[in-house]
Every structure is written in C-alpha cells, then in structure tokens.
Amino acid sequence: MKAVYLEAPGKIYMKDIEMPASKPGHAIVKVKSASICGSDVGAYRGHNVLVTYPRILGHEVAGEIFEIGPNDKGLKKGDKVILDPYIYCGKCYPCSIGRTNCCENLQVLGVHVDGGMAEYFSHPDHLLHKVPEDMSWDLIPLAEPLTIALHSIHRGQVKAGETVAIIGAGPIGLMAALVALEYGATPILIDILEARLDYAKSLGVTHTVNPSETNVVEAIKDITGGVMAQVVIEASGANRAIRDTLDYASFAGRIVFTGWPKADTELPTAMITKKELDLRGSRTSAGEFQEAIELIYSGKINVEATVSKNVSFDELAQSVADQSDTPEKFLKIISVF
Known part of the structure; x- marks a missing residue:
C-alpha cells in the first residue's frame, strides 16, 4: 500500500509500505480521507523537536473499519469512523483524572509514532469514534482540529x-x-x-x-x-x-x-x-470528539469554510511541501481517497 513518507526534514514522498498486521485491541481502517495539519508542516520543516524520522505523517484521518474484533464500543466492519490520534497510557496521574491529553507517556500519530496518511491503518479500537453514515468524507477529518478549538474554549x-x-x-x-x-x-x-x-x-x-x-x-x-x-x-x-x-x-x-x-x-x-x-x-483535546462530530453534522459549525484546497491521495506528499512553502495561501488542505 502507499503512504505519505517523511524520510527526513524537507524530504517527503509517496512510498510503498507493508499492510498493517492484525493485533488484539486494534482495528484496521481503510483510510478514506485525511487533512494536513500545521504539525505535519512543522515535521516537514524539521521544526518539531518531538518528531523522529523517518515518519509516516497524518493525524487528521477518517476511514471505514476494514477489520475489527470484539470491542466495548460496539464497532463493526464497515462503520465510518474518525481516529482519535492521541494514544494515552491510561495509568499515569493525568489519565487517572480523565485528562488523557496530558498523559505522561502520550504518543501522537505522525509525531511520536507513524500516522494515518496511508491506504490502511491499524489503530486502538477504543480511539475510534463512529460518525453518521451520511456524513461527508471531506468533512470528517476536520472534527479533529475542531476538538482542539473546543478544548481551548472549554479550558477558558x-x-x-x-x-x-x-x-x-x-x-x-x-x-x-x-x-x-x-x-x-x-x-x-x-x-x-x-x-x-x-x-x-x-x-x-x-x-x-x-x-x-x-x-x-x-x-x-x-x-x-x-x-x-x-x-x-x-x-x-x-x-x-x-x-x-x-x-x-x-x-x-x-x-x-x-x-x-x-x-x-x-x-x-x-x-x-x-x-x-x-x-x-491547552494541549490537543480530551473527550471532545462527540461534540465536534455533532457540531459539524448539524451544520452548527461550518468547518468546510477552513478548506482551501482539495487534492488526491497521490498529491498529499507534495501538498505538505506546498503548504510549507506558501502557508499564507492555505488554511486546510484535504484529500478524499
């Protein structure tokens, strides 16, 4: 399968990689859409000290469940989902009080571990959020940055x-x-x-x-x-x-x-x-995905207004470079696979 591969700062391209393997507690998602975040651009520029290389980018990611085992959320194959990209340990003090975004061992997709700008992606099933079947693929990834905005509003x-x-x-x-x-x-x-x-x-x-x-x-x-x-x-x-x-x-x-x-x-x-x-x-988000999905689906928040450009999956790698070169031209670039 193909993925957006950041080999080193300033060196990004589409690469053929292996399909993800099945493992307990994880689902394999057929990725259907993804958008570019400023942190992806920061990783490309080499400005984010938390990023290690090489790295597959992408944490604003939506898709369809391709494979999943028994799970507590009742998710099943074929469900439309968005990925919560903040993998927390569930054992440290912040996690114990529900502030999982402050996890002492937090791993962020596309930063500490490989992200979801790929044709298929394996992710912990408890970090998948189901979205309405008729919700547009070009809107779903935008629920993730909306959670960041919501978290700042909630923190204030x-x-x-x-x-x-x-x-x-x-x-x-x-x-x-x-x-x-x-x-x-x-x-x-x-x-x-x-x-x-x-x-x-x-x-x-x-x-x-x-x-x-x-x-x-x-x-x-x-x-x-x-x-x-x-x-x-x-x-x-x-x-x-x-x-x-x-x-x-x-x-x-x-x-x-x-x-x-x-x-x-x-x-x-x-x-x-x-x-x-x-x-x-105010760091990332914690517990805001359902509100973000409802605000977008109901039309109360027009996240589509933040989209400056739609590109194909094959254009995603170059689009990260383009956004880095001319950031004033773009708010969000999104791709529907």
Whole structure:
C-alpha cells in the first residue's frame, strides 16, 4: 500500500509500505480521507523537536473499519469512523483524572509514532469514534482540529455573553471563533493577515483586529466598553502575542495558551498578580470528539469554510511541501481517497 513518507526534514514522498498486521485491541481502517495539519508542516520543516524520522505523517484521518474484533464500543466492519490520534497510557496521574491529553507517556500519530496518511491503518479500537453514515468524507477529518478549538474554549470556560479575544486566524483560531459564536460569546479575532480577517468576517465574526494597523488594546477597550476580554485564547504561538495576552485580558480574566512557541516568553508576573489572571495551557483535546462530530453534522459549525484546497491521495506528499512553502495561501488542505 502507499503512504505519505517523511524520510527526513524537507524530504517527503509517496512510498510503498507493508499492510498493517492484525493485533488484539486494534482495528484496521481503510483510510478514506485525511487533512494536513500545521504539525505535519512543522515535521516537514524539521521544526518539531518531538518528531523522529523517518515518519509516516497524518493525524487528521477518517476511514471505514476494514477489520475489527470484539470491542466495548460496539464497532463493526464497515462503520465510518474518525481516529482519535492521541494514544494515552491510561495509568499515569493525568489519565487517572480523565485528562488523557496530558498523559505522561502520550504518543501522537505522525509525531511520536507513524500516522494515518496511508491506504490502511491499524489503530486502538477504543480511539475510534463512529460518525453518521451520511456524513461527508471531506468533512470528517476536520472534527479533529475542531476538538482542539473546543478544548481551548472549554479550558477558558467560555460562557454566553463573554468576550473572547483570539490571537491567530488560522484553522484553530477561526474554529475557536466560530465555536465562541455558537456558545453565545463575542469573539474578537486578531491576526496580521487581512485576508484571513476578511474571510472570518464573511463567516459571521464581526470583530476583527489587525495589530499591524490598529492598537489592539484600544480596539478591545472600544468593543468591550473598557472591560477588556474575559477570555484570551492564544492560537498563534508567537512570543509577542503570548506577552500581549496579559494586556488584552480583563481583571479576573482567563488566558488559554494553545499555540506552541519556539522559544520561552518573559512575562511581567506583577500584572498577573494585579489582575489575578488565570493562565491555562491547552494541549490537543480530551473527550471532545462527540461534540465536534455533532457540531459539524448539524451544520452548527461550518468547518468546510477552513478548506482551501482539495487534492488526491497521490498529491498529499507534495501538498505538505506546498503548504510549507506558501502557508499564507492555505488554511486546510484535504484529500478524499
């Protein structure tokens, strides 16, 4: 079978590999669709220190169960599923309290272990989530990045009527803004790419701010009547943006760090104390897949709006390189096999 093979940073191609073997507790999935994540691009660039090479990429993956044994979820051959790509041990302290995304031994598909950009893939059956039979293959993989956005909203405990400042209008930031709207909150989307902000406006995000053109603090003051944002979600990973979260947050506000910075950021802790801010990490997701599937299937969240390009399976490897070379052109690239 074929797979998207990352031999080393900057060296990616389609490769023939062996079919996965059957093993207890795992299902073999015939992969039907996959989308490219920023972490795939980071692995291609060699920027993700967690990635080992060579590596088969892909963690935003959907397919049809090809082979499965007895399982606790009642899954059967032919079921449409999406893969939860975060393999946890179930034994450490975070796992014991249900925060499996913080597992001390976490293995992420396409990062620590081979991913699912292949014609067939073996995966633990308890990490498969069934989706409606009439759900489109080109939407299903997008439930995974939606879980990341949902997790950031949940970590921020976003409530109806609150203002949520979201830094970064990439796929996660845009989805977080759409979720905030669905939750009855008011998102303010912040990005230096005006085209992305204009696109967000076309999807119903009324408040957008470009830091290269506008004083963001003053803009948030105007929008909130001086209160500032009760929740700030940092989804860019930029060090300057991480520092700016403290200025954007209200007194007694909550700050959620979703982006992955490449270096440490110095923060004025006196401001954290003065405002009594809650600073929270938000890593991957835990328990959000069913909500993500329902939000997409019901049409409440238009994840299709994040898709910039559809490609064939044979074009996936080159598409990772293309997204790396011209990231401003793409939100999500998706392939239906």
